[in-house]
Amino acid sequence: MARNSLGREIPEIFNGKRYIPYRDPHAIEPETFHFQRASRVLKRNYSGSSKVVGGLREAIVASGLKDGMTISTHHHLRNGDRLLNDLVREIDALGIRDIKIASSSIHIVHAELIPYIRKGVITALECGVNGPIGEQISKGELTCPIVVRSHGGRARSVISGEVPIDVAFLAAPCCDEYGNFNGFYGPSACGSLGYALVDAQYARKVVAVTDHLVPYPALPFSVAQNIVDIVATVDSLGDPRKIVSSTTQLTKDPMGLLIAKYAATVIDSSGYLKNGFSFQTGTGGISLAVAGHVRDMMRARRIKGSFGCGGITGFFVDMLDEGLFEGLFDVQCFDLKAVESIGRNRKHQEMSAGLYANPFNMGAVVNRLDCAILSATEIDVDFNVNVNTESSGLLLHNTGGHCDVAKGAKVSIIVCPSIRGRLPMVRDEVTTITTPGETVGVVVTERGIAVNDHLPELKAELIRRRAPVKDIHDLRDEIYAATGAPKPVEFTDEVVGLIEYLDGTIIDTVRTVRA
Amino acid sequence: MTDSRLRRTMLYVPGNMPSMLQNVPLFKCDSVILDLEDAVNYAEKDAARNLVRRFLSTWKERDKEVLVRINPLHTEWGRDDLAAILPEMPDAIRLPMCETAEQALELDAELTQYESAQGLATGRFAILPSIETVKSVLNAYAIATSSKRIFGLAFGAEDYTASMGIARTNSGEDLMHPRMMIVMAAKAAGIQAIDTVFSDVGDMDALRRETELVKRLGYTGKCLVNPRQIDIIHEVFAPKQEEIDYAQEVVEAIRQAHESGTGVASLRGRMVDAPIVKRALHTLRAAYAQGLTDTPVDEEILHG
Numbered sequence: 136m137a138r139n140s141l142g143r144e145i146p147e148i149f150n151g152k153r154y155i156p157y158r159d160p161h162a163i164e165p166e167t168f169h170f171q172r173a174s175r176v177l178k179r180n181y182s183g184s185s186k187v188v189g190g191l192r193e194a195i196v197a198s199g200l201k202d203g204m205t206i207s208t209h210h211h212l213r214n215g216d217r218l219l220n221d222l223v224r225e226i227d228a229l230g231i232r233d234i235k236i237a238s239s240s241i242h243i244v245h246a247e248l249i250p251y252i253r254k255g256v257i258t259a260l261e262c263g264v265n266g267p268i269g270e271q272i273s274k275g276e277l278t279c280p281i282v283v284r285s286h287g288g289r290a291r292s293v294i295s296g297e298v299p300i301d302v303a304f305l306a307a308p309c310c311d312e313y314g315n316f317n318g319f320y321g322p323s324a325c326g327s328l329g330y331a332l333v334d335a336q337y338a339r340k341v342v343a344v345t346d347h348l349v350p351y352p353a354l355p356f357s358v359a360q361n362i363v364d365i366v367a368t369v370d371s372l373g374d375p376r377k378i379v380s381s382t383t384q385l386t387k388d389p390m391g392l393l394i395a396k397y398a399a400t401v402i403d404s405s406g407y408l409k410n411g412f413s414f415q416t417g418t419g420g421i422s423l424a425v426a427g428h429v430r431d432m433m434r435a436r437r438i439k440g441s442f443g444c445g446g447i448t449g450f451f452v453d454m455l456d457e458g459l460f461e462g463l464f465d466v467q468c469f470d471l472k473a474v475e476s477i478g479r480n481r482k483h484q485e486m487s488a489g490l491y492a493n494p495f496n497m498g499a500v501v502n503r504l505d506c507a508i509l510s511a512t513e514i515d516v517d518f519n520v521n522v523n524t525e526s527s528g529l530l531l532h533n534t535g536g537h538c539d540v541a542k543g544a545k546v547s548i549i550v551c552p553s554i555r556g557r558l559p560m561v562r563d564e565v566t567t568i569t570t571p572g573e574t575v576g577v578v579v580t581e582r583g584i585a586v587n588d589h590l591p592e593l594k595a596e597l598i599r600r601r602a603p604v605k606d607i608h609d610l611r612d613e614i615y616a617a618t619g620a621p622k623p624v625e626f627t628d629e630v631v632g633l634i635e636y637l638d639g640t641i642i643d644t645v646r647t648v649r650a
Numbered sequence: 651m652t653d654s655r656l657r658r659t660m661l662y663v664p665g666n667m668p669s670m671l672q673n674v675p676l677f678k679c680d681s682v683i684l685d686l687e688d689a690v691n692y693a694e695k696d697a698a699r700n701l702v703r704r705f706l707s708t709w710k711e712r713d714k715e716v717l718v719r720i721n722p723l724h725t726e727w728g729r730d731d732l733a734a735i736l737p738e739m740p741d742a743i744r745l746p747m748c749e750t751a752e753q754a755l756e757l758d759a760e761l762t763q764y765e766s767a768q769g770l771a772t773g774r775f776a777i778l779p780s781i782e783t784v785k786s787v788l789n790a791y792a793i794a795t796s797s798k799r800i801f802g803l804a805f806g807a808e809d810y811t812a813s814m815g816i817a818r819t820n821s822g823e824d825l826m827h828p829r830m831m832i833v834m835a836a837k838a839a840g841i842q843a844i845d846t847v848f849s850d851v852g853d854m855d856a857l858r859r860e861t862e863l864v865k866r867l868g869y870t871g872k873c874l875v876n877p878r879q880i881d882i883i884h885e886v887f888a889p890k891q892e893e894i895d896y897a898q899e900v901v902e903a904i905r906q907a908h909e910s911g912t913g914v915a916s917l918r919g920r921m922v923d924a925p926i927v928k929r930a931l932h933t934l935r936a937a938y939a940q941g942l943t944d945t946p947v948d949e950e951i952l953h954g
Contacts, residue, residue, distance in 0.1 A: 387878065389877035389878055390676065392877075392878060393677075396881075581673070581676050582676060600941060617672070
């Protein structure tokens with residue numbers, strides 16, 4: 136065990152691999168550490184014949200998948216995804232074992248994988264999870280080593296070959312027989328294929344799986360024929376109506392609205408809300424209410440922003456259509472309005488996860504962000520943020536782009552109610568560190584705004600505007616006065632998962648909760 | 651009572667809802683009315699009274715005016731409400747269904763008795779009577795002038811329309827006459843006029859229109875039931891830039907007058923005296939509260 140700079144005990148070796156403890160957001164230089172771009176064997180295909188091999192089972196066989204290999208899928212259909220469950224069922228039927236899953240994310244719908252984890256079909260997760268799998272692993276009821284990565288961190292690990300993907304099975308909502316595909320059209324249209332674009336480039340074998348085979352050529356393509364090995368057809372990839380990850384309505388809760396108003400004041404006070412403004416916000420009632428304020432201010436002052444970014448909602452689409460932004464960078468569509476938009480508007484730009492947030496390239500889009508709204512399950516007095524575990528200690532959420540965006544944006548704003556279920560959300564220490572405090576700009580709760588020391592001008596401006604600026608320790612004390620200090624969750628010494636920072640160092644671990 | 655405190659928004663919070671009470675310190679309204687009357691059904695009267703009392707006992711750093719709407723004194727709960735609440739030192743009591751000056755005086759006497767027993771200054775607790783029946787509208791001026799504790803008249807439209815046997819509409823013609831009667835009575839008595847709640851929380855445009863209307867009539871504030879309505883009401887009551895500029899000129903003129911030893915100044919060819927200074931101070935208070943000016947209002951300027 137080694138201790139990282141945030142005081143967390145980190146195993147040097149986990150599931151047979153060596154890891155570096157987190158030091159600071161700038162510690163790892165890819166040149167110094169001799170990172171390379173992953174390479175794969177050059178192949179040839181002089182035939183113009185169809186690449187369709189049949190269904191999933193035929194595709195698995197044709198891909199040469201064997202015991203011990205790593206597969207991936209993308210999560211653009213989110214909780215509507217059917218492919219990963221169907222795929223693992225077929226892998227099991229073929230008697231293949233010891234498969235590692237390096238998908239871009241795993242959702243509640245994938246609880247169906249649990250029996251296959253118990254059976255040894257799946258033996259490791261090289262990706263974060265949402266829902267029951269993480270919960271059972273945290274409780275020690277399920278054994279499957281897990282490494283949680285951010286979107287940018289995952290792109291980095293695939294591009295650098297740290298996580299070599301043997302076969303990528305990519306849901307292809309609109310695909311032709313020679314392997315060109317996009318996510319814009321078809322019954323399972325999910326819009327942007329941002330996460331899949333990385334796998335398509337760097338996996339050793341690429342299988343396009345479609346429920347909507349169209350005559351050649353499927354244009355416009357997001358992934359082209361020259362990097363696709365195999366095409367498989369299935370009845371259905373899933374249900375795109377379940378793409379919507381959380382609410383798409385502005386919150387009506389008065390406390391949520393207060394948080395949104397304060398967050399909007401922070402953005403207004405940052406000095407970036409002028410022509411050329413760039414902005415990211417997620418789904419969820421508070422984030423959308425912030426976006427509503429931003430939209431109103433941009434309208435009133437005739438501000439033309441440069442870009443909106445991230446997972447894209449219909450709300451951003453409306454702002455683009457209204458001319459409030461020059462364009463949108465879309466790594467994933469969060470609702471069907473965004474799906475519809477990306478298929479018709481060239482200014483609604485599909486973006487790979489590598490372009491979005493890989494820290495080891497010549498410039499990710501997050502680097503160009505002015506203000507970003509991010510969430511939290513907990514925040515500590517050093518501004519460290521948890522989004523992975525809840526105060527119960529259970530691993531329930533994937534990182535998403537949290538630490539990538541916090542590091543990239545000039546002002547990262549965490550919005551969070553001060554109390555959830557009688558528990559304080561600003562605390563002495565977070566259960567799990569996802570995002571280091573030094574990359575967090577501002578914490579906004581309904582009880583006040585805490586500004587990190589690296590933004591003194593923003594703090595002064597907020598005070599000048601008589602916004603409720605509070606020292607984060609005072610904010611904690613005020614919340615503790617209502618809730619009491621939380622009793623720490625008791626963990627065992629058994630490390631069942633790692634929380635990787637975007638540069639590949641380990642910022643925290645997940646241990647089983649003591650029953 | 652010549653009390654010109656800013657009361658643009660007076661938010662009702664049901665006394666029997668802990669989840670809402672705990673957020674009272676966070677709402678950005680000018681006043682809060684903790685309700686023991688209509689929001690609380692009979693079975694919960696005792697529980698609500700205890701809850702409000704306990705809540706007030708824990709809320710030390712009060713940043714807004716606190717009123718408690720008790721049950722009418724002729725009900726079985728009214729006096730128990732007062733006995734439980736007064737030790738927690740609310741700023742004022744909202745008296746529901748106040749139809750006559752005698753009813754206001756009855757509460758006044760109760761408060762005086764408590765104040766003298768506790769050694770508090772007479773008048774420590776203010777009264778805001780609800781004018782919410784036809785009879786109370788007709789008696790508005792007598793009520794307004796009945797007690798020095800009364801800083802304003804608050805219109806209650808729901809009970810008023812019921813007492814008239816008419817239905818309330820969003821357009822407001824039905825309320826025009828009582829609104830005029832109440833604001834005239836209040837102004838004649840030198841106190842504030844506070845408008846009724848607008849209960850359709852889904853229609854923010856209609857709320858804005860109604861608030862604009864009552865502002866034109868002379869009302870300086872409005873009661874409300876949902877915190878989401880606060881911002882719109884504050885926006886409507888925010889003074890315009892030319893009003894702020896004029897108010898600042900008034901204050902500057904009277905400051906110079908005080909310096910030269912007189913209480914009357916001249917501005918743009920017109921006399922500036924105490925009522926004009928008072929109105930200017932109200933404008934500047936509203937402007938500061940809305941973030942339109944950076945300096946708090948110097949309340950001493952009126953007296954030199």
